[in-house]
Amino acid sequence: MSEPSLDPILEQEGTFLESSEMVLQMGPQHPSTHGVLRVILKLDGERVRDVECVIGYLHRGVEKIGENRTYVMFAPYVDRMDYIAAVSNGLGYCLAVERLIDVEAPARAQVVRVIFAELNRISSHLLWLGTHALDLGAMTPVFYTFREREEVLKIFESYCGARLTTHAFRIGGLQYDLYDGFEEQTSAFCQSFVHRLDEYERLLTGNRIWRDRLKDVGILSASDCKRYSVTGPLLRAAGVPFDLRRAQPYSGYEQYDFNIPTRDAGDCFDRYAVRMQEMRQSVRIIEQALERIPRGPIIAKVPKILKPPPGEVYVSIEAPKGELGYYIVSDGSDQPYRVRVRPPSFLNLQALRQMARGVLVADVVAILGTIDFVLGEVDR
Amino acid sequence: MQAVPWEGELPRRLLSGDPEGVIACRSYLGQNFVEVRPEAVIRVLAFLRDAEQFDFLTDLTAVDRAHDPQRFEIVYFLYSVTHNQRLRVKTHVSLEQEPASITGLFPAADWLEREVFDMFGIRFAGHPDLKRILLPDEWQGFPLRKETSILAMDQDWVRNNLNIESGQ
Numbered sequence: 192m193s194e195p196s197l198d199p200i201l202e203q204e205g206t207f208l209e210s211s212e213m214v215l216q217m218g219p220q221h222p223s224t225h226g227v228l229r230v231i232l233k234l235d236g237e238r239v240r241d242v243e244c245v246i247g248y249l250h251r252g253v254e255k256i257g258e259n260r261t262y263v264m265f266a267p268y269v270d271r272m273d274y275i276a277a278v279s280n281g282l283g284y285c286l287a288v289e290r291l292i293d294v295e296a297p298a299r300a301q302v303v304r305v306i307f308a309e310l311n312r313i314s315s316h317l318l319w320l321g322t323h324a325l326d327l328g329a330m331t332p333v334f335y336t337f338r339e340r341e342e343v344l345k346i347f348e349s350y351c352g353a354r355l356t357t358h359a360f361r362i363g364g365l366q367y368d369l370y371d372g373f374e375e376q377t378s379a380f381c382q383s384f385v386h387r388l389d390e391y392e393r394l395l396t397g398n399r400i401w402r403d404r405l406k407d408v409g410i411l412s413a414s415d416c417k418r419y420s421v422t423g424p425l426l427r428a429a430g431v432p433f434d435l436r437r438a439q440p441y442s443g444y445e446q447y448d449f450n451i452p453t454r455d456a457g458d459c460f461d462r463y464a465v466r467m468q469e470m471r472q473s474v475r476i477i478e479q480a481l482e483r484i485p486r487g488p489i490i491a492k493v494p495k496i497l498k499p500p501p502g503e504v505y506v507s508i509e510a511p512k513g514e515l516g517y518y519i520v521s522d523g524s525d526q527p528y529r530v531r532v533r534p535p536s537f538l539n540l541q542a543l544r545q546m547a548r549g550v551l552v553a554d555v556v557a558i559l560g561t562i563d564f565v566l567g568e569v570d571r
Numbered sequence: 572m573q574a575v576p577w578e579g580e581l582p583r584r585l586l587s588g589d590p591e592g593v594i595a596c597r598s599y600l601g602q603n604f605v606e607v608r609p610e611a612v613i614r615v616l617a618f619l620r621d622a623e624q625f626d627f628l629t630d631l632t633a634v635d636r637a638h639d640p641q642r643f644e645i646v647y648f649l650y651s652v653t654h655n656q657r658l659r660v661k662t663h664v665s666l667e668q669e670p671a672s673i674t675g676l677f678p679a680a681d682w683l684e685r686e687v688f689d690m691f692g693i694r695f696a697g698h699p700d701l702k703r704i705l706l707p708d709e710w711q712g713f714p715l716r717k718e719t720s721i722l723a724m725d726q727d728w729v730r731n732n733l734n735i736e737s738g739q
Contacts, residue, residue: 247705420679
């Protein structure tokens, strides 16, 4: 990256002024850090020389709590990691424990799980889109995206009584069956939502300011993604069509017809474009799922006291932010011996250093936005 | 159900390629893992990354097997995009041992190793900046070790800060 020319007069006189590095603390209470993240910026004028993230402000010891609770008791805790996408957290945990005790959720439960996971992907991306636009100075989109997000949250609320930390699923299936009118409400949402997406795109995609702020900013190439174990929309924006719903399907995702959107440049704009396309694909999946909700039981036969045989399992799903994995070690008792959560945000945030070297301070805000991390998940 | 031996081409290549370093190749619930000696970790991981396309470090963590003299089990989660396969590499180290950092092979291991150090107190030799990551720098102890009890921590805190018994 070429150095920006300083004031030519100062440069001629050479020793008149020396540029020196400045350290700027961004956060922990900076609005663009979406939570409590401290970013230490080493600056040369407006240019970022180096970045260090200080995390842990939201650490609650989720993994330690897991070792002190039974398998069933721990399930609601996982919702509190990525609280924007609690359904995905719960799904991953349920799938991991089900694998450990060799139980499969009934067909009806699997389809319902897919619908809720995709609705949650939409609501997570909507929150990201609104707040990210707000960070970059576009005030309008956040009102629109929160309007649509509200419709999704109302569906969650009607289903299980909670809007964010839903605890929608149980080990082995579902606790509640679908409520009356669920299909109509969800399909009405899907129908209107694709037009809303067009609206957002009219506001943003061709917008000169939006493009100037995002194009060629924070480039992360496919090989860098691999080096830093970056997954999710960041990886797909770099041109790698990796999506666990396709690569290692779970909950019957192999039966649905959907595309994996990818882009090539791996910059902030491509990450935006990929997420916009993903919401359209989620709508497609939901519409297909709504047509094929089978009748039948909603939960498999699961013993009252869960004591998985000694052993270990790693199960991961495609959460809205990337690969969310659970590594559970059982010692044969009713409490996990060790629960490890592989949080997508933690590893994606680590790549900030790679992306932010050499950019302008204002671009750090754009990059932080398009990483789309949730501190509750980074810190656990 | 017990872990069964993992048969196939790859485990054979692993065992024959590094008979001193690789202890066993096993499989549980269809998930494969390789047990290696701590000094062979870098060698085996480099072989898997370069020759077998296991070039994506999904995760890195540890498990405290408190009754084992080699009490810490370090687990490396590898994924191969080319083969769409997962593989875990495991090694056991004692309290005094310092396993080698793999940040040279996988830069992503930087924060992951820091977290393992933060939670278990395992020091990775050669890590560029090994310090606490989630807990405050002045924190005493390592929470994910089995001797750390959250109940005792709660009782101590209440006793020291409120001068009463917590009753939990």
